[in-house]
Amino acid sequence: MSQLIVENIRKSFHKKTVLDDISFTVEDGEFVSLLGPSGSGKSTLFHLIGGLYEPDSGDFYLDGKKITGKRGSISYTPQSPSLFPWRTVLKNIMLGSELFGKPDEQEARVMLEKAGLGGYENAYPHQLSGGMRQRVAFVRSLLSPQSFICLDEPFSALDELTRLEMQKWLLAIWGQNRRSVLFITHSIEEAIFLSDRIIVLSSNPATLKREFKIPFPRPREEDILLTEEFLKWKKEIYQELKVLQ
Amino acid sequence: MHKVIKAGWRPLLVIILLFIIWELSSTFFEIPSWLLPAPSEIWQEGVAGWPNYHHHIWSTIQLTVIGFSIGCIVGLMVAIALHLMPRVREAFYPLMILSQNIPIIVLAPLLVIWFGFGMMPKIIVITLVCFFPIAVSAVDGFRQTSQELIHYMKMAGASKGQIFLKLELPHALPSLFSGLKISATYSVMGAVISEWLGANRGIGVYMTLASSSFRTDRVFVAIFMIMILCMLFFLVIISLEKLFIKWRPKGEGNSK
Numbered sequence: 299m300s301q302l303i304v305e306n307i308r309k310s311f312h313k314k315t316v317l318d319d320i321s322f323t324v325e326d327g328e329f330v331s332l333l334g335p336s337g338s339g340k341s342t343l344f345h346l347i348g349g350l351y352e353p354d355s356g357d358f359y360l361d362g363k364k365i366t367g368k369r370g371s372i373s374y375t376p377q378s379p380s381l382f383p384w385r386t387v388l389k390n391i392m393l394g395s396e397l398f399g400k401p402d403e404q405e406a407r408v409m410l411e412k413a414g415l416g417g418y419e420n421a422y423p424h425q426l427s428g429g430m431r432q433r434v435a436f437v438r439s440l441l442s443p444q445s446f447i448c449l450d451e452p453f454s455a456l457d458e459l460t461r462l463e464m465q466k467w468l469l470a471i472w473g474q475n476r477r478s479v480l481f482i483t484h485s486i487e488e489a490i491f492l493s494d495r496i497i498v499l500s501s502n503p504a505t506l507k508r509e510f511k512i513p514f515p516r517p518r519e520e521d522i523l524l525t526e527e528f529l530k531w532k533k534e535i536y537q538e539l540k541v542l543q
Numbered sequence: 544m545h546k547v548i549k550a551g552w553r554p555l556l557v558i559i560l561l562f563i564i565w566e567l568s569s570t571f572f573e574i575p576s577w578l579l580p581a582p583s584e585i586w587q588e589g590v591a592g593w594p595n596y597h598h599h600i601w602s603t604i605q606l607t608v609i610g611f612s613i614g615c616i617v618g619l620m621v622a623i624a625l626h627l628m629p630r631v632r633e634a635f636y637p638l639m640i641l642s643q644n645i646p647i648i649v650l651a652p653l654l655v656i657w658f659g660f661g662m663m664p665k666i667i668v669i670t671l672v673c674f675f676p677i678a679v680s681a682v683d684g685f686r687q688t689s690q691e692l693i694h695y696m697k698m699a700g701a702s703k704g705q706i707f708l709k710l711e712l713p714h715a716l717p718s719l720f721s722g723l724k725i726s727a728t729y730s731v732m733g734a735v736i737s738e739w740l741g742a743n744r745g746i747g748v749y750m751t752l753a754s755s756s757f758r759t760d761r762v763f764v765a766i767f768m769i770m771i772l773c774m775l776f777f778l779v780i781i782s783l784e785k786l787f788i789k790w791r792p793k794g795e796g797n798s799k
């Protein structure tokens with residue numbers, strides 16, 4: 299049960315406005331994607347939600363509580379995997395829960411198995427491929443105790459097939475406990491396949507451009523990727539993004 | 544073991560060659576042995592004189608280990624303090640560097656005046672030469688922690704202490720070990736110098752006695768003992784490094 303309200307967020311770096319008056323809400327158990335051109339400020343928005351730095355104006359509320367500038371209230375997968383090189387895969391994914399008490403090693407092992415990383419428990423990050431590292435970072439945020447998850451392009455380094463596998467897996471896990479997810483991606487298809495709602499950001503500065511409600515019923519199967527309706531959505535969102543370039 | 548032989552034969556060959564040249568030239572040019580003894584003479588003295596000097600070696604080893612340990616602890620504590628308190632770092636970092644510009648040879652007699660001939664001045668000398676490489680390498684290691692990882696830890700809600708213990712400290716380990724390696728060799732030097740000040744045993748004492756009685760062969764025995772000790776300390780640190788840092792990509796630093 300976690301609802302995130304983003305309210306009139308503004309942020310500039312060195313007089314250059316990056317985010318301009320961004321407001322939206324992620325409802326409890328909702329899966330929302332952020333689409334926007336590179337450099338539009340998506341990662342910056344995550345850093346602000348996570349309290350890394352404070353917005354120039356505006357506030358964030360999680361379950362009605364103001365979390366602006368407060369750290370540790372969301373679980374987060376950074377755009378670069380940011381794994382600790384001296385920790386094994388297993389130790390890495392338990393880091394998030396370790397910060398708040400006792401990590402559950404059994405659960406961690408099960409999750410690794412499910413993410414297709416079984417047998418890599420004791421490997422070090424440098425022994426993994428880029429895509430595997432991303433998956434580890436993703437599992438780490440799933441195992442973190444916070445109930446609101448922010449994912450910054452978690453699958454960008456994966457090949458088409460693995461990516462689809464991971465998307466299906468994410469949907470399955472998400473379907474089980476329905477944590478709220480805010481998801482950044484560059485892929486329109488990925489956004490449509492996963493999300494309840496897609497928010498399109500313009501760039502320079504980022505403003506909220508448009509919202510799309512994706513009506514496909516859940517649970518979703520991969521065959522919707524080939525339907526007329528899916529293509530129609532893809533076209534529409536593509537047009538929207540194209541105008542931004 | 545096989546690997547050690549494979550990597551070690553080249554330097555070993557060079558050393559053996561040097562000894563052969565040395566040996567041959569001292570017979571060929573008939574250099575008097577009080578000026579420069581041949582390696583064979585040094586070796587003979589080293590073997591025959593063992594009962595006379597081995598207690599000196601133990602004493603130096605003891606002094607080195609004590610001094611080095613204290614130097615490590617001081618260095619590490621200084622580094623942590625400087626790192627966690629940036630204001631203090633600004634104030635004390637220059638002082639720390641200045642402390643390294645005091646010539647030990649000049650300082651040592653002063654220390655004897657202040658603290659007498661006991662262990663105290665000797666340990667201060669060793670600590671002074673040891674702590675600096677450790678402190679600097681640790682501070683650098685802490686500070687070079689990847690921003691990405693720090694951001695992750697902050698957003699995950701880690702406290703300052705957790706960031707230090709779980710991120711900055713392990714991150715600084717490789718750098719810290721390069722400092723330890725330098726300090727380990729310095730500490731042997733520090734021990735020998737401090738023994739010159741006034742002691743009744745130790746390689747430093749043995750060396751002073753040997754050179755004042757023109758036993759150049761013994762001076763060389765002492766020099767080789769110091770070198771061997773340095774190597775041994777260095778090896779101990781390297782094995783500790785291997786033990787603590789298992790996560791580095793294999794084959795790093797190996798020349799093919």
Ligand SMILES: Nc1ncnc2c1ncn2[C@@H]1O[C@H](COP(=O)(O)OP(=O)(O)OP(=O)(O)O)[C@@H](O)[C@H]1O
Pocket residue numbers: 311312316334335336337338339340341342343377
């Ligand atoms: N700490 C910072 N200091 C100064 N400028 C910054 C900082 N962080 C981000 N920016 C600027 O903000 C803008 C948005 O960056 P951000 O990383 O949020 O983009 P993004 O939408 O995530 O892009 P991408 O899709 O390529 O990841 C960029 O122009 C970047 O230069």
Ligand SMILES: [Mg+2]
Pocket residue numbers: 340341342377450
């Ligand atoms: Mg980004």
